[in-house]
Amino acid sequence: MTMLATFWIVLLVALNAPAGNGQSVQTDPIKSGFVGDTVELRCVFINGKPPVKISQVTWQKLINGTKQNVATANPDLGVSVLPPFKDRVSFKHPAVRQRSPSTLEDTTIVFSNLRLSDEAAYICEYTTFPAGNRENMVNLTVFARPVTQMTLTSSTIVARTPQRKIPVASCMSANGKPPSVIKWDTTLNGEPTFQETRNPNGTVTVHSNYTLLPSRETHRQKLTCIVTYHTDRFIDSVILNVQYEPEVKIEGFDGNWFLNREDVKLTCNADANPAVTVYQWKLLNGSLPNNIEIKNNTLFFKGPVTYEFGGTYVCDATNSIGTRSGLVEVNVTEFPNSPRFDDPDIPKAVHSSGAAIGGAVGGVVLLVAAIALLVFFLRRRQRTFKGDYSTKKHVFGNGYSKAGGMPAHPPMPKNLQYPDDSDDEKKPTQISGPGGFESADQDFDGNSEDLKRPYFTVDEGESRDYDERTLPFQYDPEPEITDDMVSQNDGSVISKKEWYV
Ligand SMILES: *[C@@H]1O[C@H](CO)[C@@H](O)[C@H](O)[C@H]1NC(C)=O
Ligand SMILES: *[C@@H]1O[C@H](CO)[C@@H](O)[C@H](O)[C@H]1NC(C)=O
Ligand SMILES: *[C@@H]1O[C@H](CO)[C@@H](O)[C@H](O)[C@H]1NC(C)=O
Ligand SMILES: *[C@@H]1O[C@H](CO)[C@@H](O)[C@H](O)[C@H]1NC(C)=O
Ligand SMILES: *[C@@H]1O[C@H](CO)[C@@H](O)[C@H](O)[C@H]1NC(C)=O
Ligand SMILES: *[C@@H]1O[C@H](CO)[C@@H](O)[C@H](O)[C@H]1NC(C)=O
Ligand SMILES: *[C@@H]1O[C@H](CO)[C@@H](O)[C@H](O)[C@H]1NC(C)=O
Numbered sequence: 001m002t003m004l005a006t007f008w009i010v011l012l013v014a015l016n017a018p019a020g021n022g023q024s025v026q027t028d029p030i031k032s033g034f035v036g037d038t039v040e041l042r043c044v045f046i047n048g049k050p051p052v053k054i055s056q057v058t059w060q061k062l063i064n065g066t067k068q069n070v071a072t073a074n075p076d077l078g079v080s081v082l083p084p085f086k087d088r089v090s091f092k093h094p095a096v097r098q099r100s101p102s103t104l105e106d107t108t109i110v111f112s113n114l115r116l117s118d119e120a121a122y123i124c125e126y127t128t129f130p131a132g133n134r135e136n137m138v139n140l141t142v143f144a145r146p147v148t149q150m151t152l153t154s155s156t157i158v159a160r161t162p163q164r165k166i167p168v169a170s171c172m173s174a175n176g177k178p179p180s181v182i183k184w185d186t187t188l189n190g191e192p193t194f195q196e197t198r199n200p201n202g203t204v205t206v207h208s209n210y211t212l213l214p215s216r217e218t219h220r221q222k223l224t225c226i227v228t229y230h231t232d233r234f235i236d237s238v239i240l241n242v243q244y245e246p247e248v249k250i251e252g253f254d255g256n257w258f259l260n261r262e263d264v265k266l267t268c269n270a271d272a273n274p275a276v277t278v279y280q281w282k283l284l285n286g287s288l289p290n291n292i293e294i295k296n297n298t299l300f301f302k303g304p305v306t307y308e309f310g311g312t313y314v315c316d317a318t319n320s321i322g323t324r325s326g327l328v329e330v331n332v333t334e335f336p337n338s339p340r341f342d343d344p345d346i347p348k349a350v351h352s353s354g355a356a357i358g359g360a361v362g363g364v365v366l367l368v369a370a371i372a373l374l375v376f377f378l379r380r381r382q383r384t385f386k387g388d389y390s391t392k393k394h395v396f397g398n399g400y401s402k403a404g405g406m407p408a409h410p411p412m413p414k415n416l417q418y419p420d421d422s423d424d425e426k427k428p429t430q431i432s433g434p435g436g437f438e439s440a441d442q443d444f445d446g447n448s449e450d451l452k453r454p455y456f457t458v459d460e461g462e463s464r465d466y467d468e469r470t471l472p473f474q475y476d477p478e479p480e481i482t483d484d485m486v487s488q489n490d491g492s493v494i495s496k497k498e499w500y501v
Contacts, residue, residue, distance in 0.1 A: 022047075022048020022049060023045070023046060023047055023048045023052055023126075023128065023131055023134050024045075024046045024134065024136075025043060025044070025045055025046075025124055025125075025126055025134045025135055025136040026042070026043070026044045026045075026046060026136065027041070027042055027043050027124055027136040027137060027138040028041075028042050028138055029137075029138065029139065030138065030139045030140075030141065031138050031139070031140050031141070032140065032141040032142070032143060033111075033114045033140075033141075033142060033143070034114065034142070034143045034144065034145060035114055035115065035116060035142060035143070035144045035145070036113055036114060037114050038110060038111065038112040038113070038114070039110075039111050039114065039140070040092060040108055040109070040110055040111070041059075041108065041109050041111060041122055041124070041138050041140065042108045042138070043057075043059070043106070043107045043108055043109070043124035043136070043138075044105065044106050044107075044108070045057075045104065045105050045106075045107070045126050045134070047105070048131075052128040052129065052130065052131040053128060053129045053130075054075065054104045054105075054126055054127070054128055055074075055075070055127045055128060055129050056072060056073070056074045056075075056126075056127045057072070057073045057074075057104050057107045057124070057125070057126055057127070058071070058072050058124075058125045058127070059071045059072075059089075059107070059109055059122060059123070059124055059125075060122065060123045060125065061120045061121075061122055061123075062120060062121040062122070062123055062137070063120045063121075067123065069082050070082060070085050070089060070109075070122070071085065071089055071091070071109060073091060073096055073101055073104055073107055074101075075100060075101055075104060076100060078098070078099045078100060078101065079091055079096060079097060079101065087113075088111060088112045088113050089109050089110070089111055089112075090109065090110050091107060091108070091109055091110075092106070092108040092109065092110050093106045093107070093108065104126075107124065111140070114142050115142065116142050116144060116177065116201045116202055116203065117201070118140060118142055119140055119141055119142040119202070120139075120140060121137050121138070121139045121140070122137065122138050122139075122140055123135050123136070123137050124136055124137075124138070142177070143177050143178070143230075144175055144176060144177040144201075144202075144203045145176065145229065145232075146173040146174055146175055146176025146179075146180050146203075146205075146206075146227075146229055147173070147174045147175060148171075148172065148173040148174070148180065148227045148229070148234045149171075149172055149236075150169065150170070150171045150172075150225045150236040150237075150238065151169065151170050151171075151172075152168065152169050152170075152238050152240075153166070153167050153168050153169060153170060153209075155241060156241045156242075156243050157214045157218075157240060157241065157242045157243070158214065158242070158243045158244075158321060159213075159214040159215050159216065159218075159242055159243065159244040159245075159321070160214075160321075161245075163213045163214075163215070164213070165190075165191075165211045165212060165213055166211060166212075166214065167193075167209035167210065167211045168190070168210055168211065168212055168214065168218075168223070168240060169209070169210045169223050169225070169238050169240075170207065170208065170209045170210070171184070171207075171208045171210075171225035171227065171236075172205065172206070172207045172208075173205070173206045173207075173227045173229065173234070174205045174206075175199060175203040175204075175205055176203055176204055176205075176206070176229055177202055177203040177204065178204070179196060179204035179206050180206050180227050180228060180229040181206075181227070181228045181229075182194065182206055182208040182225065182226070182227050183225075183226045183227075183228070184208070184210055184223065184224065184225060184226070185224040185225075185226055186210075186221065186222060186223045186224060187221065187222075188210075188212055188218060188221050188223060188240075189212065190210050190211055190212025190213075191210075191211055191212070192208050192209065192210050192211070193208065193209045193211060194206070194207070194208045195207045195208070206227075208225070210223060210225075214240075214242045214244075215242065215244065216242070216244045216247060216271065216273075218240055218242050219240060219241065219242040219243075219244065219273055220239060220240065220241070220242075221239070221240050222237055222238070222239055222240075223237060223238050223239075223240060224236070224237040225237070241273075242273065243273050243274060243319075243320070243321050244272065244273055244321060245272065245319065245321045245322035245323070245324045246270035246271065246272035246276050246317035246318070246319055246322075246323070246324045247270060247271040247272065247324065248268060248269070248270045248315055248316075248317045248324050248325060248326030249268075249269045249270070249326050250266055250267070250268055250269070250313060250315055250326045250327065250328040251266070251267045251269055252264065252265050252266040252267050252298075252299075252328075253266060253328050253329075253330050255331075255337060256333070256336055256337045257305050257309060257310075257330060257331070257332050257333070258305065258332070258333045258334065258335050258336045258337070259304070259305055259306065259307070259332065259333070259334055259335075260304040260305060261304060261305040261336075262303075262304055262305075263301075264301045264305055264309070265298055265299060265300045265301060266281075266298070266299040266301075266313055266315075266328065266330075267297060267298045267299075268281070268297040268298070268299075268315035268317060268326060269297070270297070270317035270324075270326075272317065272319045272321075273319070273321075274319050274320055274321075275319060276297070276317045276318060276319050277318060277319055277320070278316075278317070278318040279294075279296065279297045279315060279316070279317055279318075280315070280316040280317075280318070281294060281299055281313065281314070281315055281316075282313075282314050282316075283311045283312065283313055283314070284311065284312040284313075284314060284327070285311070285312070286311055289301070289306075289308050289309060291303050297315075297317075299313070305332055306332070307332050309330060309332050310330050310331055310332040311329075311330055312327055312328070312329045312330070313327060313328050313329075313330060314326070314327045315327070
């Protein structure tokens with residue numbers, strides 16, 4: 001078999017043209033177009049040898065097993081296109097369109113302005129003499145582009161309690177054939193629902209809602225709908241606008257409101273959409289102190305702290321969705337707390353237990369230190385000290401009120417006025433007795449880098465910075481140290497290691 005013969009056989013099979021007695025009718029097996037498109041339905045007669053005479057050509061629509069005539073071409077009578085197709089179907093070849101067609105070898109028809117109802121099998125039938133009928137068929141498929149749109153269920157979604165899942169956005173691809181595929185792209189934790197509706201004309205409407213629990217977290221989140229139809233992609237996004245009640249937090253109480261502290265205030269911070277319109281302050285079981293000034297969401301306490309400032313403060317924040325409260329329990333202490341525990345990052349529960357442990361251990365260590373110093377001092381009196389120990393600063397932050405026999409509380413240095421907002425300013429306050437530090441260090445291991453820094457024991461000259469930070473807070477750890485010794489050591493005492501010698 002030659003290459004050429006193989007080629008022809010492949011071609012004939014491909015053209016769906018079964019050969020019979022030399023004559024055949026060629027059509028494309030399938031053809032498709034979109035609604036409104038124009039398509040050509042090809043039909044070509046391959047004559048044999050000897051040639052046969054074409055008496056008539058008829059195009060028929062095959063639907064539900066019955067045939068309906070579309071167009072006819074006759075060498076003597078001309079062409080005729082029947083009413084339902086008259087405006088939209090014509091023979092392509094000008095020679096065929098003449099009153100007496102000279103040739104009917106190519107009776108391809110042009111089908112314009114396609115409708116969904118045009119989808120059918122079409123038969124091109126040649127009536128010949130003397131060979132009889134020869135026919136072939138083309139299946140025409142009509143597609144319909146969908147109309148796609150994405151909509152927010154409503155411009156604002158309200159997060160109500162009790163929470164309930166609601167559709168927030170909807171994506172619809174209407175009257176498509178074949179149906180579109182809808183997908184959602186978002187980081188939101190909702191769920192889509194899908195619904196397909198088949199129309200009588202064969203198109204399908206695909207509808208998808210995205211449902212979720214509206215909340216503060218879903219506000220301003222992006223939701224994208226991706227509709228795929230054939231090779232087309234429709235992508236649209238919306239940003240959710242979720243309204244929610246205020247989420248209230250009272251800031252300003254640092255756990256260290258001691259008597260005579262100045263400039264304390266409480267601020268009611270609320271995250272709300274829409275914004276909070278009304279803030280209301282109250283004191284549980286009592287009325288607000290007189291010397292208070294309220295500006296917007298802030299409660300300014302005028303004058304130094306007194307015990308009257310103590311109590312449970314409640315702030316009610318109201319927006320159009322609702323009212324929520326925040327509360328803070330303010331305790332006024334006589335003296336500043338162990339400043340180290342003022343770090344707002346440390347949880348309250350740990351805070352108090354840490355302070356207790358720190359205080360207890362600090363007290364024990366102080367006692368040991370006192371004895372050690374006394375022994376040291378007495379020995380020093382006996383012989384001249386050949387100083388080769390390394391001098392260390394030792395700072396006691398929380399021991400002043402706990403170690404028995406301490407002198408009256410020293411006057412507050414200026415920078416012990418704890419500002420609420422400056423972390424940096426609080427760092428110097430992170431000092432403590434050595435024991436307190438050690439036990440707390442295990443508790444908070446890894447929690448805070450700051451806590452790992454040895455604020456309490458600083459090698460002389462190691463860091464100017466630490467000196468500056470710690471010096472203002474030094475309290476004389478041992479009242480029995482005489483003046484000349486303190487001056488000798490420049491406010492320093494020997495390290496813990498040496499106390500235990
Ligand atoms: C084809 O048949 C179906 C039911 O089998 C019928 O619903 C439809 O109307 C028919 N179409 C035509 C054009 O007769
Ligand atoms: C064309 O459609 C007819 C029925 O409508 C079906 O029997 C035939 O297999 C189809 N041919 C092709 C090539 O799809
Ligand atoms: C989408 O939500 C609308 C409005 O709530 C509802 O009418 C429709 O049935 C829902 N559709 C789907 C597919 O869930
Ligand atoms: C198909 O039917 C639907 C409603 O049944 C209609 O909205 C749509 O326009 C129709 N599509 C075409 C292409 O006729
Ligand atoms: C606050 O007052 C309420 C009733 O007025 C009372 O039931 C409650 O025990 C009081 N709480 C405190 C801590 O006094
Ligand atoms: C209240 O807040 C608004 C906006 O934050 C500000 O413009 C206004 O000055 C504040 N009023 C007072 C009394 O602080
Ligand atoms: C404040 O003081 C009261 C009574 O002294 C105590 O019950 C409460 O635990 C303290 N709260 C804090 C946060 O320290």
